[in-house]
Amino acid sequence: MARPRSEDKRNALLAAAVQVFAEDGISAPTARIAKVAGVAEGTLFTYFSTKDELLNQLYMEIKRELREAMLSTYPRAADIKQRASHVWREYVDWGLVNVDKRKVVAQLAVSDRITDDTRAVASAGFAEFQSMLQESMAKGVLREHPPAYVGAILVAIAEATMDFMLKEPAAADQYRAAGFEAFWRAVASA
């Protein structure tokens, strides 16, 4: 395992990977990524020992960034619906701004090149949100189901919602609001 000297170069490679994978799918050649990052083909391999390593790191990195975004302004003291609404909004807005990253994660998520370990690490970061959601479900239909399931439903509805927001930007605000209402009724209603 190499001890990369420059954090900048690593970031440049990850950013280039996002761009290239978004354009051409995760089967795009590493050489293209290196070129976009402005480094030599071989250099990529001192930062990521294999392409699969790059794929896995990239997956974790993007998930981490998403969590960061959701966390940055998280109103820990607010009431439950407000907190849920905050998470919803941060998630959806992050997805709209980071179209490429979202596209790439979608491909990585269904790829068998992402290991179970990576998936575990990536989802661990969202535990806090899930336990929050659990609270909200106390009286809902899903009260007996694991928090991860509610989290999955939030993500599922949010992803569907983003697709429509992107397709009809003029109605984006309505979609965002209606999507959250739908989610909230789904999981929290008495």
Place this chain on the structure above:
Amino acid sequence: MARPRSEDKRNALLAAAVQVFAEDGISAPTARIAKVAGVAEGTLFTYFSTKDELLNQLYMEIKRELREAMLSTYPRAADIKQRASHVWREYVDWGLVNVDKRKVVAQLAVSDRITDDTRAVASAGFAEFQSMLQESMAKGVLREHPPAYVGAILVAIAEATMDFMLKEPAAADQYRAAGFEAFWRAVASA
């Protein structure tokens, strides 16, 4: 006349593609598919001119089959919630039985090798279900949103639900029921 092109062989190739792609991802080599289908490497190309063509045909075929499954016992006369429930159940159960096909569609859906045309044809088959769903939304939070959005939410929640049903088979029935309730509250509640 020479040997006629065989529908059986075409089906064998599609079935082999499902198996191989489920195992190794859609980047698996065509040679493997031909071998599993029991035909020569070149034969695949008399049925599908390119690998992309195979991918697109496969996508449409699986979607068609799913629709077939949802349609076969569709209770046109039943009340709305029953019809929605029927669709839900057929969809979810099809996904549980056809694990490989579901896995492959998931990859195809995010791949840019599937053309817009193919996507259009594939989703056209579900128009009927969507208009049915629209009825159910008449009084819900989504009443002003397009039926396709409600369809997307159904699919989204169903997919999340299937994942948990497969992870915890013992609780499968509860998940299926709770998932539908969640969906119904999300879209139909007053």
Place this chain on the structure above:
Amino acid sequence: MARPRSEDKRNALLAAAVQVFAEDGISAPTARIAKVAGVAEGTLFTYFSTKDELLNQLYMEIKRELREAMLSTYPRAADIKQRASHVWREYVDWGLVNVDKRKVVAQLAVSDRITDDTRAVASAGFAEFQSMLQESMAKGVLREHPPAYVGAILVAIAEATMDFMLKEPAAADQYRAAGFEAFWRAVASA
């Protein structure tokens, strides 16, 4: 060796071969030829056992046709320069009319798929012209050289001449005349 039933089909295949090879070179697939000829892919092989066989037959056929053209109106009784001039003109004009055949022969001639046997048979047909040429050389610089050499020079100059006639059609007549004069001086002058 097959006993083809229809001479027509054989000719159609040879004509199609000329067209296809002229367009795409002699590496063009046999399937294309069959299609242009209006027969099935496999049928080609009842008329020509292999592609090489087709190539060789085609070479001989075209050479035969060229000889035919040169022979049809050959003025056996005329004086030597007139006979040589006749040969020249027939050759050059045949080449201008049969652009495709000329192009194909050019490729076949340098291909190692044409056997020595085929070459021998093809050139045998031109013996008469060569012995005629020999007469014309009696007093020329080439008087001690084999008639085949003079024949080769005629062909060489004629081919160069045709290229320019095709490039500058307006000057075609001058080229044809000047070319022959050049040839005649080359071989026949005292």
Place this chain on the structure above:
Amino acid sequence: MARPRSEDKRNALLAAAVQVFAEDGISAPTARIAKVAGVAEGTLFTYFSTKDELLNQLYMEIKRELREAMLSTYPRAADIKQRASHVWREYVDWGLVNVDKRKVVAQLAVSDRITDDTRAVASAGFAEFQSMLQESMAKGVLREHPPAYVGAILVAIAEATMDFMLKEPAAADQYRAAGFEAFWRAVASA
């Protein structure tokens, strides 16, 4: 800096291409060329992006070499016939020594894989010789024709002559001398 691209390797590949193409025609596989050149199959493609590129480069290279040979000892000050004779001799002798290259150029010249650009570049190198030839024609039958035509006739007669020199090596000297005389009478006689 990494290993620099090696001119030696490029030359080895071109030399190997000559050998392999002379043996088996220009349809010989690139893998054979790489092997003969002593490099990996993929390496060929770092020097020539496609097989067609190799073909075109090879064509230009051989033509350049031929011109070089004709130029190296070109007696600019000598009288016209001597200069023409020099060109003739250099050309013919180059062809006799470089049998393989001559064979390969013959195939390349009639192949449609050689682009018009390549042909233009390759023939540009011979402009000087052609303008020299033009002088020699001042009083000949071809005086009104373009110098390229005279050049083409020289080449045509020379090629025919080489064939006979190779077939009858014992008479090579006579052929070379007679061939030039024939050419000279063809184009320069009053």
Place this chain on the structure above:
DNA sequence: AATGAATGAGAATTCATTCAT
């Protein structure tokens, strides 16, 4: 550590030829 040339195992086609109909 950085570079990019070198490597060689694939991968998707292609195509002459065979053979069931």
Place this chain on the structure above:
DNA sequence: AATGAATGAATTCTCATTCAT
């Protein structure tokens, strides 16, 4: 005999990874 699907060896080119500089 005619048809065209079936065959599978062969071909060009790609690309992750290694390694000389």
